Amino acid sequence: MILLWLILIPFLGGLLCWQAEPWGDRVPRWIALVTMLFVLVISLVLWWSGDFRLPDGSQSPWLLEWRAPWIPRFGIEVHLALDGLSLILVALTGFLGTLAVLCSWHEIDHRVGFFHLNLLWILGGVVGVFLALDLFLFFLFWEMMLVPMYFLIALWGHSGSAGQTRIRAATRFFIYTQASGLLMLVAILALVFVHYTNTGVLSFSYEVLLGTDVPDALAPWLMLGFFVAFAVKLPVVPFHGWLPDAHGQAPTAGSVDLAGILLKTAAYGILRFALPLFPEESQAFAPVAMTLGLVGIVYGAVLACGQQDIKRLIAYTSISHMGFVLIALYSGSELAIQGAVVLMVAHAFSSAGLFILSGQLYERIHTRDMRFMGGLWGRIPVLPGFTLCFVAASLGMPATANFVGEFMILFGTFPTAPVVVVIASAGLVLAAVYSLLLMQRVHFGPACREGPLPGPDLREYGMMLALVLLVLLVGLYPQPLLDTAAATSARVAELFGNGGPPVLAGGAD
Amino acid sequence: MLTLNHLVALLPLVIVAITAVAVMLGIAWRRHHGLTALASAAGLLLALLALPIASGAPDSPPLMRVDGLAIMASTLVLLSALVTVALSHHYLTGYIGPREEFYLLLLCAVTGALGLVASDHLATLFISLELLSMPLYGMLAYSFRAERSLEAGIKYLILSAAATAFLLFGMALLYARTGRLDLAGLVTVLATAPDTWMLAGAALLLAGLGFKLSVVPFHLWTPDVYQGGPAPATIFLATVSKLAVFAVLMRLVLEAPVFQSDRLATLITVLALLTMLGGNLLALFQSNLKRLLGYSSIAHFGYLLVAVVAGGSLGMETAGVYLVTYLATTLAAFGVVTQLSSPFQGEDAAGLHHYRGLFWRRPWLAAVMTVSFLSLAGIPLTAGFIGKFYVIAMGVADNRWWLVGGIVVGSAIGLFYYLRVMVTLYLPEPGMRRRDASNDWGSRIGGVTLLATAVVILILGIYPTPMIDWVVGLSAIR
Numbered sequence: 001m002i003l004l005w006l007i008l009i010p011f012l013g014g015l016l017c018w019q020a021e022p023w024g025d026r027v028p029r030w031i032a033l034v035t036m037l038f039v040l041v042i043s044l045v046l047w048w049s050g051d052f053r054l055p056d057g058s059q060s061p062w063l064l065e066w067r068a069p070w071i072p073r074f075g076i077e078v079h080l081a082l083d084g085l086s087l088i089l090v091a092l093t094g095f096l097g098t099l100a101v102l103c104s105w106h107e108i109d110h111r112v113g114f115f116h117l118n119l120l121w122i123l124g125g126v127v128g129v130f131l132a133l134d135l136f137l138f139f140l141f142w143e144m145m146l147v148p149m150y151f152l153i154a155l156w157g158h159s160g161s162a163g164q165t166r167i168r169a170a171t172r173f174f175i176y177t178q179a180s181g182l183l184m185l186v187a188i189l190a191l192v193f194v195h196y197t198n199t200g201v202l203s204f205s206y207e208v209l210l211g212t213d214v215p216d217a218l219a220p221w222l223m224l225g226f227f228v229a230f231a232v233k234l235p236v237v238p239f240h241g242w243l244p245d246a247h248g249q250a251p252t253a254g255s256v257d258l259a260g261i262l263l264k265t266a267a268y269g270i271l272r273f274a275l276p277l278f279p280e281e282s283q284a285f286a287p288v289a290m291t292l293g294l295v296g297i298v299y300g301a302v303l304a305c306g307q308q309d310i311k312r313l314i315a316y317t318s319i320s321h322m323g324f325v326l327i328a329l330y331s332g333s334e335l336a337i338q339g340a341v342v343l344m345v346a347h348a349f350s351s352a353g354l355f356i357l358s359g360q361l362y363e364r365i366h367t368r369d370m371r372f373m374g375g376l377w378g379r380i381p382v383l384p385g386f387t388l389c390f391v392a393a394s395l396g397m398p399a400t401a402n403f404v405g406e407f408m409i410l411f412g413t414f415p416t417a418p419v420v421v422v423i424a425s426a427g428l429v430l431a432a433v434y435s436l437l438l439m440q441r442v443h444f445g446p447a448c449r450e451g452p453l454p455g456p457d458l459r460e461y462g463m464m465l466a467l468v469l470l471v472l473l474v475g476l477y478p479q480p481l482l483d484t485a486a487a488t489s490a491r492v493a494e495l496f497g498n499g500g501p502p503v504l505a506g507g508a509d
Numbered sequence: 510m511l512t513l514n515h516l517v518a519l520l521p522l523v524i525v526a527i528t529a530v531a532v533m534l535g536i537a538w539r540r541h542h543g544l545t546a547l548a549s550a551a552g553l554l555l556a557l558l559a560l561p562i563a564s565g566a567p568d569s570p571p572l573m574r575v576d577g578l579a580i581m582a583s584t585l586v587l588l589s590a591l592v593t594v595a596l597s598h599h600y601l602t603g604y605i606g607p608r609e610e611f612y613l614l615l616l617c618a619v620t621g622a623l624g625l626v627a628s629d630h631l632a633t634l635f636i637s638l639e640l641l642s643m644p645l646y647g648m649l650a651y652s653f654r655a656e657r658s659l660e661a662g663i664k665y666l667i668l669s670a671a672a673t674a675f676l677l678f679g680m681a682l683l684y685a686r687t688g689r690l691d692l693a694g695l696v697t698v699l700a701t702a703p704d705t706w707m708l709a710g711a712a713l714l715l716a717g718l719g720f721k722l723s724v725v726p727f728h729l730w731t732p733d734v735y736q737g738g739p740a741p742a743t744i745f746l747a748t749v750s751k752l753a754v755f756a757v758l759m760r761l762v763l764e765a766p767v768f769q770s771d772r773l774a775t776l777i778t779v780l781a782l783l784t785m786l787g788g789n790l791l792a793l794f795q796s797n798l799k800r801l802l803g804y805s806s807i808a809h810f811g812y813l814l815v816a817v818v819a820g821g822s823l824g825m826e827t828a829g830v831y832l833v834t835y836l837a838t839t840l841a842a843f844g845v846v847t848q849l850s851s852p853f854q855g856e857d858a859a860g861l862h863h864y865r866g867l868f869w870r871r872p873w874l875a876a877v878m879t880v881s882f883l884s885l886a887g888i889p890l891t892a893g894f895i896g897k898f899y900v901i902a903m904g905v906a907d908n909r910w911w912l913v914g915g916i917v918v919g920s921a922i923g924l925f926y927y928l929r930v931m932v933t934l935y936l937p938e939p940g941m942r943r944r945d946a947s948n949d950w951g952s953r954i955g956g957v958t959l960l961a962t963a964v965v966i967l968i969l970g971i972y973p974t975p976m977i978d979w980v981v982g983l984s985a986i987r
Contacts, residue, residue, distance in 0.1 A: 070972075070974070071973060071974050071977065072974065073974070073977045073978075073981065074902070111869075136898075139889070140889040140890065140894075141889075143888060143889045143894075144888070144889045144890055146888075147883065147888055150928065150932075151932075151935065154932045154935075155932070155935050155936075167932055170928075170932070171924075171925060171928050171929075171932075174924060174928060175921055175924050175925060175928075178888075178920075178921065178924055179917065179920070179921035179924075182901075182916075182917045182920055182921065183917060185898070185901060186901060186905060186913055186917065189901060189902050189905040189906075190905050193902075193905055193906045
């Protein structure tokens with residue numbers, strides 16, 4: 001039942017925020033903050049009390065489970081379950097949700113209640129994605145979180161030069177994800193009906209559908225249906241067109257959610273659904289996926305170097321980082337998958353930090369164009385220091401969480417695909433280039449204007465400090481995170497190993 | 510021989526017909542808008558309540574068949590007609606000419622629709638179809654002082670007559686080959702391999718019905734008629750008329766094997782693909798909401814044709830579920846247009862600019878609109894998603910990958926214009942004065958009905974099981 005509440009609380013909180021709008025701007029903000037803190041606290045309590053040892057065969061892999069019949073005609077259930085991986089991501093959602101509410105405290109000044117309705121509904125949808133174990137329910141949440149995100153970008157976004165661009169960016173985001181989502185729906189349905197023909201049981205349950213014997217001609221297509229939906233959201237390079245625009249135009253809270261959590265739903269989807277449902281096909285597909293990951297790493301990094309808009313730059317670095325995650329997921333090694341989980345968390349912290357910082361800069365100098373920045377180190381107290389921390393994290397400096405994640409990914413992938421690892425390592429150099437470029441162009445160099453700017457207030461200081469501490473904490477002592485995710489990663493790696501010895505030794509292509 | 514049992518089976522139709530006569534006599538005696546509307550609604554409600562009695566009748570009257578499909582379609586027809594009446598009342602209060610005849614026309618058309626969904630003979634089929642269409646010409650041209658309304662009525666009249674000619678020719682061909690007019694007889698004769706003439710006859714029938722459903726090569730009238738007709742007439746056209754015709758099509762396909770033959774199945778597949786893609790593409794750049802909804806309904810009937818292609822009991826179930834969701838959604842979307850145009854002041858408020866910033870003026874009305882457009886786009890938690898889910902599920906189960914591809918592409922294109930309308934509702938309000946709903950819209954019967962429809966959309970989207978059970982139960986009654 002607690003799982004259902006984890007999903008319902010943000011939804012109800014959002015409705016309250018909307019209805020509280022007549023009472024002034026502060027009421028919805030506080031309601032939203034309390035709601036997200038509530039989600040965070042629940043997930044932390046679950047974490048504290050949970051037992052994440054590797055379950056043996058007889059034990060249920062789920063820490064908590066809740067199911068109720070929903071649409072018996074198709075064997076659809078409301079089936080929620082929580083394991084270590086979902087718990088990490090739900091807690092992350094609670095934390096970043098809190099930050100998203102906090103960072104829009106001053107930025108959003110009109111229609112505050114409706115804004116928080118949308119914000120909380122996104123977060124509720126994301127929690128639903130992380131908990132749903134029925135494929136229909138998963139798809140439902142997957143699609144459902146798009147609508148509020150669309151409104152968030154379209155209504156509270158930054159207008160680009162042409163005036164209408166935020167709506168265009170929002171529409172593009174929506175159509176990319178929805179169209180690819182429909183492909184996933186088709187794949188889900190095909191899988192369900194194959195299972196029905198095989199066994200006579202109509203069910204959308206994940207556990208029932210695992211190990212369905214799909215005809216050889218059909219299976220790669222179904223796997224692709226899932227992969228494309230996740231690849232659009234991750235994003236993997238040929239499907240990344242929506243990301244820079246969406247980030248560029250979204251309000252800070254939207255960017256934090258988008259980079260911090262929404263991209264992670266895709267990695268989660270691959271880990272939870274695409275790989276376990278189609279292990280053999282995924283293994284055959286791995287060289288392609290890894291190549292796409294490599295392309296993403298290099299492409300994202302190179303394009304990041306050429307950006308003028310600070311938020312677009314960070315958006316492209318996300319593409320680059322997610323390339324590492326993709327490689328790790330398809331390497332099939334437990335170490336690399338664990339690294340991917342760490343990198344997901346680390347990237348959520350570092351990119352959220354950078355996006356919040358760029359939002360704070362925007363509040364002070366009213367531009368996101370790096371040509372009009374420079375020399376800010378001397379003009380703003382404290383913030384440049386924080387920026388340096390997150391930039392260091394983004395380039396994978398040892399002692400930060402990102403380093404742990406990338407290191408584990410490269411280490412874990414090397415036995416199966418050494419060539420991929422060698423090329424990906426070159427991507428790390430590019431990461432250093434764009435990160436330092438960001439730092440140099442914004443905070444050093446000749447100043448564009450003179451005069452001091454206000455430093456961070458308590459709220460801003462607190463957000464930054466919390467993020468920096470978390471980045472360092474995970475970087476210095478990642479073991480709790482690894483322990484929590486171990487069971488899930490091990491199971492995926494085991495599934496991957498079942499199809500015979502790895503066939504990726506040849507490398508990328 | 511017509512026996513008492515037959516009359517019981519026909520009870521809803523009889524009640525509606527009596528109401529129509531009563532309303533006509535009432536108008537002749539003394540005009541009173543409110544009472545007329547009330548009497549019409551009461552008659553429709555009574556007919557709705559009589560449906561369970563009718564479904565319990567032991568046998569069907571001659572030329573008719575009261576089976577699950579007929580009961581299901583009759584229920585939906587009566588419900589849609591009730592909503593239309595509820596929405597019409599406020600709308601017509603602003604109309605200068607005689608208002609009461611609108612209800613008379615509507616009741617006649619409902620009688621036709623009820624007959625059509627139960628027809629089991631080409632003669633009843635034809636008569637009911639005409640009884641449904643004739644009053645519609647009048648309803649569409651009701652505000653005949655407005656040029657567009659008159660144009661809509663006449664356009665529909667002429668093109669509809671052409672379609673009728675197709676239909677009759679098709680029937681004649683079938684009759685010439687088989688010598689039978691009743692569906693059961695046609696089925697037995699057609700069970701042998703159909704020859705070219707029979708195929709041609711069936712294809713012509715299909716064309717005639719396809720016109721009423723605005724399937725793509727026969728869709729040209731749709732946007733103009735939707736735009737020109739007064740909003741309540743458009744609602745009626747978009748819901749009751751299309752629903753009844755679709756029910757007949759479904760019956761033909763379910764019963765007559767000729768429609769299952771390869772050539773006709775291919776033809777319907779091609780038509781479905783053309784319809785879903787064409788409807789969505791043409792809607793892309795519309796700035797008139799009624800035109801846009803017209804094109805969108807074309808696309809939706811393209812999706813529905815998938816159920817026709819597949820046929821069988823699952824096909825009927827899919828069609829039933831999709832029709833329920835389509836009706837709820839369409840009623841809500843057009844309901845908002847009606848509310849914004851009420852009371853009647855000439856042209857309806859259908860330009861997209863009328864809706865800019867609606868959320869900040871009338872949050873609940875905009876919320877209803879958002880819900881209905883999300884449902885049209887097939888976003889989860891709304892009824893539209895369940896409908897789309899059913900159609901895709903059936904396409905996949907039946908291995909019709911072309912149609913599934915068409916649905917996916919069509920939905921992706923459709924999103925573009927649905928989103929455009931939705932975001933318009935939330936944009937900053939322009940300074941100038943716009944058309945607006947009256948302040949008390951929410952407490953009027955039309956407003957209450959509209960809000961109820963929106964709630965129904967959400968409930969169907971969140972917990973569709975009762976609806977599915979209802980449809981499955983009725984599909985089983987043959």
